Amino acid sequence: MQEIKCPNAVILPEIVKLMDEGHTITLRLRGFSMRPFLEDNRDKALMTKATHPQVGDPVLAEIAPGHYVLHRIISIDHDHVTLRGDGNIGTEHCQLSDVKGAVIGFYRKGREKLDRTDGNKWKIYSWIWTHLFPIRRYLLGFYRRIWIPIFGTI
Secondary structure, three states, rough: OOOOOHHHHHHHHHHHHHHHOOOOOEEEEOOOOOOOOOOOOOEEEEEEEOOOOOOOOOEEEEEEOEEEEEEEEEEEEEOOEEEOOOOOOOOOOEHHEEEEEEEEEOOOOOOOOOOOOOOOOHHHHHHHHOOHHHHHHHHHHHHHHHHHHHOOOO
């Protein structure tokens, strides 16, 4: 398998087209919004076209023309979707039609085994992390300022 690096603004619209055609895509993650469990340029997401997105699902969504994020759905109100990255405090918003990809699972820490989003491990982690939202700011601060300098991200 060949890995290609390309700016998100160029590659993500093409990835959306491929998913619309029925392909699954493995995409190396960029950015820090899904910390502490998914890291920039380390982990990969296996995605397919989003058909029935639900609260709690990690999805690829277009929040502005040409601006995509891979975040978790925290609420759906009719056609209005609210998203939040696990490493973020704030939210983003889009329409249900702007949710382009659904994550099947993640390849974390260089492993070849997929951590499926419908598996118990992911469901337990998701439940715990989303319920820690009131203290997430402090946990993320600890992770950035203490954990990473001592132990790194791998």
